[in-house]
Amino acid sequence: MYAGIKMKYFFLILMIISFQACLPFQHQGGSAEEAEMKIYNEWLFAFKLQDLKVNNEIITRPPGVEQLIFRLVIPTLGGLNFKTHCVYYQVPYKKIMGVLKIVEQKNDSTCPEVSSGDAWLEFVQLSDLKVKLENFKLIMDFKHKNLKKSWTFLLPNIENGVIHEKYQAVKERKLFPGLTLLRITEESFVNGRNTYLGKLSDRLSRGSAIRCQQVDKNCQTIGENRCDSCAYGWYQVVDYSCPQGGSKFCGQNHCGEKNEPACLRGTKVVEGVDAGICQSDLSAVLNADHILVCQ
Numbered sequence: 001m002y003a004g005i006k007m008k009y010f011f012l013i014l015m016i017i018s019f020q021a022c023l024p025f026q027h028q029g030g031s032a033e034e035a036e037m038k039i040y041n042e043w044l045f046a047f048k049l050q051d052l053k054v055n056n057e058i059i060t061r062p063p064g065v066e067q068l069i070f071r072l073v074i075p076t077l078g079g080l081n082f083k084t085h086c087v088y089y090q091v092p093y094k095k096i097m098g099v100l101k102i103v104e105q106k107n108d109s110t111c112p113e114v115s116s117g118d119a120w121l122e123f124v125q126l127s128d129l130k131v132k133l134e135n136f137k138l139i140m141d142f143k144h145k146n147l148k149k150s151w152t153f154l155l156p157n158i159e160n161g162v163i164h165e166k167y168q169a170v171k172e173r174k175l176f177p178g179l180t181l182l183r184i185t186e187e188s189f190v191n192g193r194n195t196y197l198g199k200l201s202d203r204l205s206r207g208s209a210i211r212c213q214q215v216d217k218n219c220q221t222i223g224e225n226r227c228d229s230c231a232y233g234w235y236q237v238v239d240y241s242c243p244q245g246g247s248k249f250c251g252q253n254h255c256g257e258k259n260e261p262a263c264l265r266g267t268k269v270v271e272g273v274d275a276g277i278c279q280s281d282l283s284a285v286l287n288a289d290h291i292l293v294c295q
Contacts, residue, residue, distance in 0.1 A: 032144045035123050036151045039102070042085065043153045045183040048073035049133065051111070056132035064093030066101070069131060071111045079183040085120065086111035089129055098126035100142075156181055196231035198250035204237075204293070205259035213248040215240060217290070237261040238276040238284075238292040247291070255294075258282055262292040 092098035104120040212227040219242035230250035255263035262276025276284040278294035
């Protein structure tokens, strides 16, 4: 019987732990500092701040009711599209907790007056919230569990009109005029508005390297030579031992490494596998494309 009671308590504790793991951010003991950091990493790249309905006044009405306090337009990861953060606040009232809720929408769109869907972040036990925009900084003062807290979010991409100066070009009114923080990845940089070829991570061994010049078995060039358009330079491989050199690929040269092209043996043309050099534990072999690789 005693063993049965212990087993019941064990399963009860296991269920409680599993339940807590599924709860949103605010029920996992997250601190105000953790929430601030999560928000800061997103809002730093914001392009628009709109619908700000309060300015450095404690929000007291309507009590117990959720309301939209502002919206932010933020570039998605990669920087080629935009998303919207709708920020809501529920004023505490009697047994109703104060809640700051951020709902993420997948495009640049208006926010409903009341939140819907899952929250990107939900921060509870909040009171005496004040919000103000000052010198391109969004400042949120509040109490969390009756302790005073303050969050400051730098918004360097937000514009506030333009500056007209005599004999000067028109300048945008920003924290750092002429400077915009971009949220791009290597892929978005290459595939967005950039016409250069290849990514830094491209490898022949992964099949991702772009061939910018191809030489056939008759030492004739097939197609155009695009190597001048390589984003990170180009390297030559050993294929048909042509007098003008072999085919070329965009990217950094990892010759001699496992499954990568063999390194050229000097400038003299050497026939066969001896034309390439590999690391001491590897041998040069011809792959299906007639390129010497190290295996």
